[in-house]
Amino acid sequence: RPRPLVAGNWKMNGLRASARVLEEIHAGYTPGLKAKVELAVCPPATLIGHCAQLSIGSRVAIGGQDCHAKESGAFTGDLSAEMLADAGATYVIVGHSERRQYHKEKDQDVCAKAVAAHRAGLTAIVCVGETREEREAGKTLAVVKKQLRGSIPVESNSHNLVVAYEPVWAIGTGLTPTTADVAEVHAVIRDELRRLVGKADAPKVRILYGGSVKPSNAAELMAVENVNGALVGGASLVAADFLGIAGAY
Numbered sequence: 184r185p186r187p188l189v190a191g192n193w194k195m196n197g198l199r200a201s202a203r204v205l206e207e208i209h210a211g212y213t214p215g216l217k218a219k220v221e222l223a224v225c226p227p228a229t230l231i232g233h234c235a236q237l238s239i240g241s242r243v244a245i246g247g248q249d250c251h252a253k254e255s256g257a258f259t260g261d262l263s264a265e266m267l268a269d270a271g272a273t274y275v276i277v278g279h280s281e282r283r284q285y286h287k288e289k290d291q292d293v294c295a296k297a298v299a300a301h302r303a304g305l306t307a308i309v310c311v312g313e314t315r316e317e318r319e320a321g322k323t324l325a326v327v328k329k330q331l332r333g334s335i336p337v338e339s340n341s342h343n344l345v346v347a348y349e350p351v352w353a354i355g356t357g358l359t360p361t362t363a364d365v366a367e368v369h370a371v372i373r374d375e376l377r378r379l380v381g382k383a384d385a386p387k388v389r390i391l392y393g394g395s396v397k398p399s400n401a402a403e404l405m406a407v408e409n410v411n412g413a414l415v416g417g418a419s420l421v422a423a424d425f426l427g428i429a430g431a432y
């Protein structure tokens with residue numbers, strides 16, 4: 184089993200004062216917890232440099248929430264993977280449903296961003312997940328497979344790729360799939376990974392579950408087969424909650 188990863192996605196939340204949350208996370212990342220689980224925090228890009236400085240020596244990794252596919256150029260307002268790496272990030276989330284929804288990102292865009300992440304030496308956290316309509320239509324597995332095939336670059340391996348299954352209807356809603364549903368989707372993702380990264384490496388790729396993870400449901404979700412950690416939104420803004428989720432291991 185791969186070493187679990189609990190990653191916090193702060194989304195568009197956090198000012199410089201929010202670094203206090205990160206310091207509380209550092210304080211609670213005890214040797215016992217370090218032995219069990221890897222932690223990452225993905226703050227807004229304005230805080231990556233600051234958070235990376237604060238995290239030196241703490242073993243809490245810092246990540247971006249998105250990147251541009253190109254290394255540099257005339258793309259006003261965008262940030263390259265190289266810039267995130269230069270600021271101290273080691274991870275970047277790509278293809279989050281909020282990017283797919285609000286910025287019309289397609290699988291091929293997500294794939295290009297993951298390629299950029301790898302070019303810059305970052306580990307890409309590639310997000311997939313069905314909408315409520317897709318689940319109700321019985322299309323969940325087909326949607327997730329299609330997203331994986333379209334979004335994961337060929338050079339991916341267990342070091343530079345993490346997959347996050349985030350059902351769109353579970354994000355920020357307090358709703359979660361049943362453990363049986365999570366197990367079914369994660370098994371399909373593992374199976375797809377055999378084709379995408381090869382049989383030897385597929386078992387080592389971390390597959391995170393995301394969507395309304397909180398301390399009270401983390402143990403149950405993290406115990407599901409093929410769940411190798413969590414991608415946490417709202418609860419990652421409160422150090423005690425984030426640490427409570429990590430402590431579910």
Ligand code: 13P
Binds near residue numbers: 354357395415416
């Ligand atoms: P919530 O944990 O707030 O539901 O968000 C999940 C998510 O989108 C993490 O990327």
